[in-house]
Amino acid sequence: MKAAQIEDRARMMSRLLVERYYRELDAPEFSDRKVVYLFTSGGIGEFFRTFNFRIVLPEINAVHCARAKISREMIRYGEALGHINEMCTYVKSDLGLMVGPPKGNAPFGKIPPPDLVVINHCGCSTYIKWGEALAREFNCPVQIIDVPFLSEDRPTESEHKYVKGQIEELIPVCEEVSGTRFDPDRLQDVLKLTEEAISLWLKLLQYGKKRPSPFDSYFEGVVYMAPMTIWRGTSEAVEYYELLIEQMEQRLAASYSPVGEERFRLVFEGSPPWPTFTRFKTMFERWGAVAVASTYIRVVCACEGLTWGPDNPMDYLADLAAQSFYNWNHLKKINFIENLAKDYEVDGIVAHSVRSCRPISIGQLDLRKYFATEAGIPTLFLDSDIADPRFFSSSQIRKRVNTFFEALDKRRKRAAEVKKA
Amino acid sequence: MPIARLIESIRQKVDDPSYPEIAEWKASHPGGKAIGCFPVYIPAELIHAAGMLPVQIAGAMGNVKLDEADGYLQSSVCSVGRSTLELKIDGHFSGLDGMIFPSVCEISRGLSGVLKRYDPDFPVIYIHYPQNLKSAYAKDYLVNELNRLKSVLENLSGNKITDEALLDAFKLYNERSELLSELAQFQLDHPERLSASESYLLRLAGVVVPAERHNAIIEEALKLLKDSGDRHPVRLRMVLTGAFCERPPVEMLETIEAEGVAIIHDDILLGQRWWVEKLPLEGDLISILAENYLHNTVINPVVFQPESTPCNHTLDIVERTKADGVIIASAKSCHPAHHDSHCIVRICEEHGFPFVRLEFEEDQRVFESTRVLFEALLEARERLPIAGTDKGNNVVGST
Ligand code: SF4
Ligand code: SF4
Numbered sequence: 001m002k003a004a005q006i007e008d009r010a011r012m013m014s015r016l017l018v019e020r021y022y023r024e025l026d027a028p029e030f031s032d033r034k035v036v037y038l039f040t041s042g043g044i045g046e047f048f049r050t051f052n053f054r055i056v057l058p059e060i061n062a063v064h065c066a067r068a069k070i071s072r073e074m075i076r077y078g079e080a081l082g083h084i085n086e087m088c089t090y091v092k093s094d095l096g097l098m099v100g101p102p103k104g105n106a107p108f109g110k111i112p113p114p115d116l117v118v119i120n121h122c123g124c125s126t127y128i129k130w131g132e133a134l135a136r137e138f139n140c141p142v143q144i145i146d147v148p149f150l151s152e153d154r155p156t157e158s159e160h161k162y163v164k165g166q167i168e169e170l171i172p173v174c175e176e177v178s179g180t181r182f183d184p185d186r187l188q189d190v191l192k193l194t195e196e197a198i199s200l201w202l203k204l205l206q207y208g209k210k211r212p213s214p215f216d217s218y219f220e221g222v223v224y225m226a227p228m229t230i231w232r233g234t235s236e237a238v239e240y241y242e243l244l245i246e247q248m249e250q251r252l253a254a255s256y257s258p259v260g261e262e263r264f265r266l267v268f269e270g271s272p273p274w275p276t277f278t279r280f281k282t283m284f285e286r287w288g289a290v291a292v293a294s295t296y297i298r299v300v301c302a303c304e305g306l307t308w309g310p311d312n313p314m315d316y317l318a319d320l321a322a323q324s325f326y327n328w329n330h331l332k333k334i335n336f337i338e339n340l341a342k343d344y345e346v347d348g349i350v351a352h353s354v355r356s357c358r359p360i361s362i363g364q365l366d367l368r369k370y371f372a373t374e375a376g377i378p379t380l381f382l383d384s385d386i387a388d389p390r391f392f393s394s395s396q397i398r399k400r401v402n403t404f405f406e407a408l409d410k411r412r413k414r415a416a417e418v419k420k421a
Numbered sequence: 422m423p424i425a426r427l428i429e430s431i432r433q434k435v436d437d438p439s440y441p442e443i444a445e446w447k448a449s450h451p452g453g454k455a456i457g458c459f460p461v462y463i464p465a466e467l468i469h470a471a472g473m474l475p476v477q478i479a480g481a482m483g484n485v486k487l488d489e490a491d492g493y494l495q496s497s498v499c500s501v502g503r504s505t506l507e508l509k510i511d512g513h514f515s516g517l518d519g520m521i522f523p524s525v526c527e528i529s530r531g532l533s534g535v536l537k538r539y540d541p542d543f544p545v546i547y548i549h550y551p552q553n554l555k556s557a558y559a560k561d562y563l564v565n566e567l568n569r570l571k572s573v574l575e576n577l578s579g580n581k582i583t584d585e586a587l588l589d590a591f592k593l594y595n596e597r598s599e600l601l602s603e604l605a606q607f608q609l610d611h612p613e614r615l616s617a618s619e620s621y622l623l624r625l626a627g628v629v630v631p632a633e634r635h636n637a638i639i640e641e642a643l644k645l646l647k648d649s650g651d652r653h654p655v656r657l658r659m660v661l662t663g664a665f666c667e668r669p670p671v672e673m674l675e676t677i678e679a680e681g682v683a684i685i686h687d688d689i690l691l692g693q694r695w696w697v698e699k700l701p702l703e704g705d706l707i708s709i710l711a712e713n714y715l716h717n718t719v720i721n722p723v724v725f726q727p728e729s730t731p732c733n734h735t736l737d738i739v740e741r742t743k744a745d746g747v748i749i750a751s752a753k754s755c756h757p758a759h760h761d762s763h764c765i766v767r768i769c770e771e772h773g774f775p776f777v778r779l780e781f782e783e784d785q786r787v788f789e790s791t792r793v794l795f796e797a798l799l800e801a802r803e804r805l806p807i808a809g810t811d812k813g814n815n816v817v818g819s820t
Binding site for chain 1: 492493494495497498524525526527528530531532533534535537538539547549551552553556557558559561562565566723725727730751753754756757759760761762763764766767780
């Protein structure tokens with residue numbers, strides 16, 4: 001069934017929730033609420049929600065700058081501030097927006113300055129420098145939740161205690177900055193909503209196993225993940241994912257595929273080239289290629305197999321943070337992607353490497369080596385950037401995408417001939 | 422032997438990527454094992470106490486071509502990350518019996534994973550140091566990490582790490598800290614007799630040789646230096662910051678020094694000078710290591726110390742040493758250094774310190790733009806007073 005035939009209510013809803021999120025950040029009725037800045041990987045916003053903080057996620061601002069096609073300008077402002085070297089372009093873009101001439105006034109909303117910066121150091125060391133820079137610019141306190149990188153498959157007892165302890169230590173800090181007393185019952189309620197939303201979210205990811213997959217886990221998934229990031233621990237998030245599941249059921253009943261006719265099934269690894277996202281999407285769409293599974297949308301704290309639940313709120317929060325996808329070690333990631341490839345019966349893997357984001361990109365070439373040569377799964381490696389459009393070479397990327405699918409096509413035809421023979 | 426000859430003899434050896442000293446050490450320590458330590462800091466005391474040789478991984482310095490490594494790591498990875506992998510692939514690490522990667526940044530972390538996959542039989546240990554130094558939970562966590570490392574080292578070496586052996590190692594490394602502090606003080610007080618490039622070579626001598634021998638080398642150097650005369654012209658005294666991990670080519674420092682710019686303080690090979698104060702010798706030794714990591718670590722870009730960031734630290738150093746300016750030298754693609762360089766520039770501007778901002782790579786061979794940059798700095802100095810808050814005397818550049 002064609003894309004236009006089923007209304008994508010979830011996409012619309014996601015957009016409305018994003019708009020509302022930005023509106024509320026600057027709404028007069030919330031102006032007495034303090035502002036906390038957090039990062040996404042390991043970002044346990046629900047904890048801060050219980051202190052009535054307005055939660056700003058600088059990475060999300062950078063995404064929206066890129067989607068609003070102003071990231072190049074923001075990056076230029078960031079560079080004018082002296083951030084001249086090769087570094088994460090999200091940082092340059094965000095500092096350009098917040099400290100440069102716009103002073104937080106973005107087309108998608110006015111971003112309030114922080115009263116507290118919390119660096120959830122979870123898989124990305126740039127968070128530390130970014131958080132420090134923001135705290136320095138806005139002269140506000142900065143705290144850290146240091147989440148040890150998962151050396152094993154799951155957090156060890158010692159890692160867990162350390163993370164949990166740090167979250168507990170933040171309670172008096174949050175109370176002081178926000179002026180709101182910590183309410184354990186409220187935290188538990190909020191976490192129940194988180195758990196509910198996560199279980200719906202994980203259910204959504206399973207739909208990619210269907211043939212055709214009723215949704216694209218990368219090109220649509222990034223839209224669907226927004227509420228999981230900015231509306232954590234709310235009934236809005238739960239309702240949103242209920243709606244999404246309903247929509248998936250409808251699509252399934254109608255044998256709907258987001259590309260019309262599903263020809264190739266892929267796993268996508270890596271973050272999107274935001275400024276050129278639509279152009280990038282078209283390159284795959286025209287081949288009838290669907291990302292039936294992707295890793296980027298797992299950056300939100302919402303993974304399978306957590307040890308704890310809302311009945312042990314602090315343990316649950318620590319577990320959510322520690323098991324974030326970008327905190328996984330290289331072997332765990334490869335293993336996981338290989339399982340995705342098997343379980344979702346894919347034709348190939350696409351790794352999009354981001355020059356300026358090393359936490360996500362390091363190891364991707366090795367990953368290609370492994371999948372393409374050892375595991376025998378065709379793998380396409382592409383290289384551009386997450387926020388700086390100058391690094392996206394359309395013609396080069398298109399050429400590589402086309403060559404990849406031509407090869408997949410040939411491979412498929414050969415296999416069919418062999419079968420016939 | 423004059424100091425120049427001692428330094429020259431070190432220079433001959435340090436850039437051999439095959440680490441011949443490992444084989445020498447193994448020949449005199451039958452059954453002994455050598456462990457590679459990725460920068461910046463690894464508790465060498467523990468390795469030593471296990472009867473093993475800690476080998477500081479210090480890059481290939483352009484002595485190997487990064488052919489194979491480029492198939493595993495993108496060009497946006499710093500040179501020390503790529504060259505470490507290349508050295509492994511090319512067989513230069515055949516003398517190593519394992520490697521430890523600390524949690525400096527995602528390069529160290531990612532590389533540890535890539536190496537594990539590349540050679541599953543090669544022991545690779547990753548250790549996460551707490552970034553939340555103030556947390557009451559950090560110490561227990563780190564004690565646990567150190568005990569984990571201890572037992573891995575015991576298994577690898579086949580030796581138990583006894584308290585006695587660890588205490589001896591503490592003493593040995595305390596001695597090294599003391600000698601290196603003396604060396605740094607000499608570099609600061611007498612740049613005309615000991616240049617930074619020489620001081621750097623003397624420290625570099627310690628990346629492979631056992632600490633006992635390194636201590637003897639530094640001791641000898643200090644003795645020779647006392648009787649040495651002026652050998653270097655000094656027109657300007659500057660502090661170098663940002664080269665704490667990937668190490669700059671010695672020639673880069675020599676190019677700067679040839680212009681008459683003395684580097685009186687630097688952060689090169691910072692892992693050797695990790696402790697601010699010597700380690701105490703009484704108490705539970707693993708707890709001492711953990712506590713010192715939390716409270717006695719030198720300020721640096723890869724440990725979160727919000728009250729005393731590398732930026733404020735640079736300001737303190739410049740004021741304490743009465744330096745004429747700052748050289749902000751970051752390895753290309755070293756994000757931690759780049760981030761800090763921004764606020765160091767700002768501090769320099771606020772305080773009117775002349776500064777030069779440059780980028781280097783360990784395999785860099787040409788330093789013409791570095792030379793031009795310092796020439797410009799010296800010219801500007803002749804035209805303008807160096808002290809004060811006049812922003813006009815800043816020279817910003819990047820090579
Ligand atoms: S380096 Fe990557 S993970 Fe880190 S902030 Fe930038 S984009 Fe996000
Ligand atoms: S040089 Fe910089 S980027 Fe490279 S490993 Fe060291 S700290 Fe990380």
